[in-house]
Amino acid sequence: GAVVSQHPSWVICKSGTSVKIECRSLDFQATTMFWYRQFPKQSLMLMATSNEGSKATYEQGVEKDKFLINHASLTLSTLTVTSAHPEDSSFYICSAQGWGGTEAFFGQGTRLTVV
Amino acid sequence: DAKTTQPPSMDCAEGRAANLPCNHSTISGNEYVYWYRQIHSQGPQYIIHGLKNNETNEMASLIITEDRKSSTLILPHATLRDTAVYYCIVRVVNQGGKLIFGQGTELSVKP
Numbered sequence: 001g002a003v004v005s006q007h008p009s010w011v012i013c014k015s016g017t018s019v020k021i022e023c024r025s026l027d028f029q030a031t032t033m034f035w036y037r038q039f040p041k042q043s044l045m046l047m048a049t050s051n052e053g054s055k056a057t058y059e060q061g062v063e064k065d066k067f068l069i070n071h072a073s074l075t076l077s078t079l080t081v082t083s084a085h086p087e088d089s090s091f092y093i094c095s096a097q098g099w100g101g102t103e104a105f106f107g108q109g110t111r112l113t114v115v
Numbered sequence: 116d117a118k119t120t121q122p123p124s125m126d127c128a129e130g131r132a133a134n135l136p137c138n139h140s141t142i143s144g145n146e147y148v149y150w151y152r153q154i155h156s157q158g159p160q161y162i163i164h165g166l167k168n169n170e171t172n173e174m175a176s177l178i179i180t181e182d183r184k185s186s187t188l189i190l191p192h193a194t195l196r197d198t199a200v201y202y203c204i205v206r207v208v209n210q211g212g213k214l215i216f217g218q219g220t221e222l223s224v225k226p
Contacts, residue, residue: 043217095158103161109158111156
């Protein structure tokens with residue numbers, strides 16, 4: 001299957017700082033990307049959907065000013081957690097789908113710990 | 116998006132077939148059935164998807180009932196490495212068709 005790479009795999013940051021997570025499609029052009037977060041022993045929760053060149057569509061209850069999503073190219077999307085707090089500590093996962101594709105492929109996830 | 120219902124957990128003996136059921140009684144005509152699995156602390160892995168016909172690939176088989184209200188994922192010869200949470204999802208396949216995850220089935224393959 002196609003390869004989606006996330007970076008970093010894990011990050012520890014201080015409360016109040018911002019953290020950027022990158023999601024890259026390595027062998028296809030991702031016209032749509034999805035961002036999820038997952039708390040321990042829970043399922044994945046969709047945060048937002050982004051189409052290349054357009055503003056992201058956020059799910060209800062997700063603060064768009066806190067979780068900034070940029071999908072400026074067909075191979076890269078970024079999620080920036082601004083002014084992170086301990087409750088933002090979670091596993092963040094991206095998924096990418098190409099034009100006309102029927103499968104969405106997932107990155108390996110980023111473990112964020114805010115201290 | 117249509118919702119799915121899966122048993123929270125299942126056990127399977129190594130080498131035997133694992134049959135994971137999923138109910139999606141409110142599925143729409145243009146929604147596909149997808150299966151993903153997630154091994155602990157990793158991103159989900161695509162397994163298979165289908166619309167109305169049964170599908171098979173190198174990983175698994177997908178059996179969809181004629182009325183499309185339920186499906187079964189079959190792992191023909193389960194191994195210990197198949198221990199994971201399996202998610203059944205229905206979605207529209209077009210730009211912006213969301214992948215909404217339910218609680219999934221935690222499959223434990225035992226020696």
